[in-house]
Amino acid sequence: MMRHSENSVASEGVSGVGQLPETAEEQQPKKKKFRWKVDYYGILFIVPFFVVYAIFSLYPMIYSIALSLTDYEGFNRDIGLVGFVNFTWLATQPRFWQSLLNTVMIFCMNFVPQMLFALIFAAMFTGKTYKMRGKGAFKGIYYLPNILTATSVAVMFYTLFARPSGGLWQLLTHMGMSTDVNLYLMPWPSRIIIAFIQFWMWFGNSMITLSAGILGINPSVFEAAQLDGASQKDIFVHITLPLIKPIVVYSLVVSTLGGLQVFDIPYLFLSGGPALTDGRNATETVAVYIYKMAFTGDMRYNIASAASVYLFVICMIVSFVLFRITHSDELKEQKRMERRIAKRGGVA
Amino acid sequence: MSNDTNVMAPEALTESQIHKLAKKQVPLKKRVKHTAVTTVIYICCVLMAIVCLLPLWLLFVDATRATTQINQGMSLVPSRYLITNFNSLIEYDMPLVSAFFNSVLISFCSTALSLYFSTLTAYSFVAYRYKGQKVIWSIILILMMIPGQLSMIGFYKLVVDLGMYDTYWPLIIPAIAGPGAVFFFKQYFDANFSKEMVEAARIDGSSEFRTFNLVVLPTLAPALATNAIFGIVSSWNNYMGPLMLISSTEKYTFPMISQLIKTDRYSTDLGAMALAVFLTILPLLIVYACFSRFIIRGVAIGGGKE
Numbered sequence: 001m002m003r004h005s006e007n008s009v010a011s012e013g014v015s016g017v018g019q020l021p022e023t024a025e026e027q028q029p030k031k032k033k034f035r036w037k038v039d040y041y042g043i044l045f046i047v048p049f050f051v052v053y054a055i056f057s058l059y060p061m062i063y064s065i066a067l068s069l070t071d072y073e074g075f076n077r078d079i080g081l082v083g084f085v086n087f088t089w090l091a092t093q094p095r096f097w098q099s100l101l102n103t104v105m106i107f108c109m110n111f112v113p114q115m116l117f118a119l120i121f122a123a124m125f126t127g128k129t130y131k132m133r134g135k136g137a138f139k140g141i142y143y144l145p146n147i148l149t150a151t152s153v154a155v156m157f158y159t160l161f162a163r164p165s166g167g168l169w170q171l172l173t174h175m176g177m178s179t180d181v182n183l184y185l186m187p188w189p190s191r192i193i194i195a196f197i198q199f200w201m202w203f204g205n206s207m208i209t210l211s212a213g214i215l216g217i218n219p220s221v222f223e224a225a226q227l228d229g230a231s232q233k234d235i236f237v238h239i240t241l242p243l244i245k246p247i248v249v250y251s252l253v254v255s256t257l258g259g260l261q262v263f264d265i266p267y268l269f270l271s272g273g274p275a276l277t278d279g280r281n282a283t284e285t286v287a288v289y290i291y292k293m294a295f296t297g298d299m300r301y302n303i304a305s306a307a308s309v310y311l312f313v314i315c316m317i318v319s320f321v322l323f324r325i326t327h328s329d330e331l332k333e334q335k336r337m338e339r340r341i342a343k344r345g346g347v348a
Numbered sequence: 349m350s351n352d353t354n355v356m357a358p359e360a361l362t363e364s365q366i367h368k369l370a371k372k373q374v375p376l377k378k379r380v381k382h383t384a385v386t387t388v389i390y391i392c393c394v395l396m397a398i399v400c401l402l403p404l405w406l407l408f409v410d411a412t413r414a415t416t417q418i419n420q421g422m423s424l425v426p427s428r429y430l431i432t433n434f435n436s437l438i439e440y441d442m443p444l445v446s447a448f449f450n451s452v453l454i455s456f457c458s459t460a461l462s463l464y465f466s467t468l469t470a471y472s473f474v475a476y477r478y479k480g481q482k483v484i485w486s487i488i489l490i491l492m493m494i495p496g497q498l499s500m501i502g503f504y505k506l507v508v509d510l511g512m513y514d515t516y517w518p519l520i521i522p523a524i525a526g527p528g529a530v531f532f533f534k535q536y537f538d539a540n541f542s543k544e545m546v547e548a549a550r551i552d553g554s555s556e557f558r559t560f561n562l563v564v565l566p567t568l569a570p571a572l573a574t575n576a577i578f579g580i581v582s583s584w585n586n587y588m589g590p591l592m593l594i595s596s597t598e599k600y601t602f603p604m605i606s607q608l609i610k611t612d613r614y615s616t617d618l619g620a621m622a623l624a625v626f627l628t629i630l631p632l633l634i635v636y637a638c639f640s641r642f643i644i645r646g647v648a649i650g651g652g653k654e
Contacts, residue, residue: 041556042476046484049469053491053525056503056518061494063502121396124389128362130382132389140640141397143647144404147636149585151606152628156407158610159625165618167406170422200400205647212648223364261497264587268606287497287588294501295592305501312498319493 107259109195142204187282410622
């Protein structure tokens with residue numbers, strides 16, 4: 001019965017979305033003589049997209065939201081609406097908050113150094129004074145980790161940091177770490193390794209995106225600055241950085257959304273955390289928490305759905321806020337540039 | 349040393365700068381500084397390259413060593429147990445080959461569907477004008493922001509209800525509705541679409557579908573190629589979908605092999621384990637070796653963010 005109501009909601013949602021123009025078109029023939037306009041092919045062409053989206057994305061979303069309001073657990077056939085009980089229950093769960101905190105911590109430990117390094121390297125690669133050879137090869141090497149399967153990468157680093165056989169573990173002991181240390185039993189080192197894997201995988205991507213942004217800046221801006229006697233440092237701080245800020249913020253939005261949903265690496269690396277009591281779930285991200293809730297143990301679909309609704313709301317708020325910031329920044333930036341150009345008399 | 353910079357400088361600088369340099373007769377101090385900074389930059393780049401490649405190299409070396417060797421200590425030189433490790437992998441019945449072909453099947457089918465229907469959808473926004481078009485476009489933009497996790501549980505339930513559990517359909521068909529790919533192609537159309545060509549085809553009596561398939565699609569070749577690589581790679585690397593939806597071992601996809609590797613059965617034989625992990629990475633290394641220039645250009649124009 002519940003299913004039926006969802007179905008109708010889903011189909012309504014779709015017709016509201018995709019077929020708005022079509023209803024207008026159906027009314028026309030009654031008044032005027034109906035003529036099939038060639039532009040109606042445009043509507044025909046987007047139908048597959050929206051039909052498939054409605055079935056495989058929109059309906060599951062509504063289904064998830066509906067499940068989060070029920071008591072559907074395990075093999076329970078007798079499902080009833082329970083309202084927001086799951087949400088309030090989740091809000092009192094330290095493990096859920098811990099997973100959220102873990103996600104944020106792992107993301108920050110990965111993103112901040114990643115952007116810093118990416119900026120430094122992008123500056124080096126695009127610098128005019130210190131032109132270097134072999135840029136293509138370096139870029140190729142830096143991007144390589146990004147294309148590899150995340151699960152293989154997780155298992156690879158797992159073997160490399162394992163005590164006592166892992167190569168990187170041995171490297172760390174050569175650099176002064178005690179040989180008694182088992183990194184996988186300690187919360188912070190585990191988190192740092194996961195953040196490092198993320199950094200390792202995404203550094204090249206950020207660096208290439210930022211370099212592309214810098215190369216996309218109109219060269220005459222740099223030339224004008226150079227003619228005015230600006231130093232390389234000044235040019236980077238006062239021209240390059242402000243002009244690529246939109247790209248940095250865009251990367252921030254995309255990476256944040258990706259970072260909030262990170263699953264593969266934490267799941268396969270330690271499947272959520274060191275197995276010790278005090279460090280348990282130290283690397284469990286929200287996505288891992290949702291997966292574990294739904295598909296292991298008691299199969300608590302309702303709790304997992306409620307957690308995914310929370311995650312969705314958080315993602316929406318984050319992207320809304322970040323886009324708000326970029327937008328106002330862009331307007332300010334534009335005005336500032338206009339003023340600069342007006343002062344200089346129309347360069348660029 | 350300073351002579352060196354003198355020779356290097358004209359090649360590396362733009363013409364206007366060369367003139368400036370010649371005028372100023374660069375003092376020695378500056379030239380030394382230039383060489384020093386260049387050296388530092390190279391050292392940084394090489395260090396970062398080592399960070400990127402060392403884990404892969406260590407893995408490859410481990411794959412060629414026996415378990416006892418691996419336990420004794422790290423090495424940067426490959427040993428000669430590659431064949432032995434490979435044989436023990438075959439003994440363990442690791443479903444590498446079937447998983448490889450399963451992944452090929454899924455990633456190629458889903459990418460083909462995604463390319464065709466994304467271009468079709470994007471095309472409808474540039475070639476035609478109808479009421480509500482702008483609203484629909486902004487809806488697609490909003491869909492791009494929705495995290496996939498929200499639909500995860502519902503998707504699983506839907507697939508079970510439809511009787512598609514443990515089949516590849518739910519991994520292939522949803523590729524038709526990829527807002528990211530539509531956005532990518534719309535941007536490409538915005539820069540490259542010529543309405544005259546479509547109108548000429550229309551006057552010649554070609555039907556709209558025919559025009560799209562035979563006239564418009566071929567002009568998209570570069571964008572299609574870029575998007576195809578990223579589509580195949582991201583479908584290939586997808587782990588959560590198959591993990592939820594595939595249960596029988598013979599239907600496992602390639603990334604799911606990694607999960608088998610970590611189980612006890614394999615984890616005592618470290619050499620074979622390293623080899624198995626390396627083999628799961630190998631196809632992508634080969635693809636990357638062939639298309640790296642192409643892929644990096646794709647990332648630079650924003651095709652890599654999916």
